[in-house]
Amino acid sequence: MVLKRARWAKPDIERALTGLEVSDEVTRADAVCAFCPCRAGWSAFEEHVPRVIRSLRDPSRIVRRNALHVFEDAARMQAAEDLRYYVDGVEEKIGEKRACARYRSMEQRFEAIKEKRSRKLKKRSRTHSLPQ
Secondary structure, eight states, X not given: OHHHHHHSOOOOHHHHHHHTTSSOHHHHHHHHHTTOHHHHOHHHHHHTHHHHHHHTTOSOHHXXXXXXXXXXXXXXXXXXXXXXXXXXXXXXXXXXXXXXXXXXXXXHHHHHHHHHHXXXXXXXXXXXXOOO
């Protein structure tokens, strides 16, 4: 997505708006692609969502396909951004845990191992003991 944005100049939105009203289906299809968030950016896409929705009901298959492409790209970009948001938070937590585990003293490591073993034994004794 980012490569597309860097490779193409921003589309002319005014020309795209007039292109949506033309009777030629190829011109309308190109006009719908101008609202793609990977090309025009989120602000242009969000501003003209009703027009793209209207293009989903266009009689031409090409125009409908391009309008669907616009929404697919928007969903893909939004999902990627959401994933990046959640992954960044998790990476910080994992880094903190690793730092804590990596720099423990030997005594703290032995204590942690003993605690873990005692928890396992307690858990086993609870699950394997038979009521009388």
